[in-house]
Amino acid sequence: MNAPGQMREDTELRRSLRVWMTSGSVLFLLLVLAFPLYLFVDSTRRTQALADRESALTRSGRQLWGLNCASCHGTTGEGEDAPALNSQQFLEITSDEQMHRIIAAGITGAKMPAWWNEFGGPLTDEQITAIVAYVRSWEPSAPDRPDWRSAFEGGGG
Numbered sequence: 411m412n413a414p415g416q417m418r419e420d421t422e423l424r425r426s427l428r429v430w431m432t433s434g435s436v437l438f439l440l441l442v443l444a445f446p447l448y449l450f451v452d453s454t455r456r457t458q459a460l461a462d463r464e465s466a467l468t469r470s471g472r473q474l475w476g477l478n479c480a481s482c483h484g485t486t487g488e489g490e491d492a493p494a495l496n497s498q499q500f501l502e503i504t505s506d507e508q509m510h511r512i513i514a515a516g517i518t519g520a521k522m523p524a525w526w527n528e529f530g531g532p533l534t535d536e537q538i539t540a541i542v543a544y545v546r547s548w549e550p551s552a553p554d555r556p557d558w559r560s561a562f563e564g565g566g567g
């Protein structure tokens with residue numbers, strides 16, 4: 411049999427254990443409920459951060475385009491001595507990755523040089539990504555230009 415002092419200790423231990431288990435369960439429940447709330451708040455912030463990054467890339471790309479690309483492809487990609495890149499046809503058939511590779515490595519046998527600094531050009535990978543973002547920003551209002559390649563086929567870059 412249990413001594414009277416031991417019984418009191420067992421009762422206090424059970425009560426203490428029950429308080430800790432209840433507190434732990436409540437805390438766990440609060441954490442479980444907090445995660446969906448955080449996910450909702452974070453997804454909104456993440457969406458905004460991605461939009462802000464895209465906007466900054468496009469602004470940077472516009473400047474880089476003016477310095478490096480406009481002399482051949484035109485101020486707004488309309489094509490001068492090189493293909494018109496501001497064309498529905500070009501933008502529909504060319505992925506961002508393809509554009510990035512073309513800018514980075516250039517086009518062999520054409521006037522289009524390699525622009526990536528790893529291939530001897532002046533631009534970093536991030537700068538090329540910015541130019542791609544700027545070119546992609548033309549897509550919503552790009553004109554119908556089935557002849558977008560004509561400058562290239564005529565020997566342009």
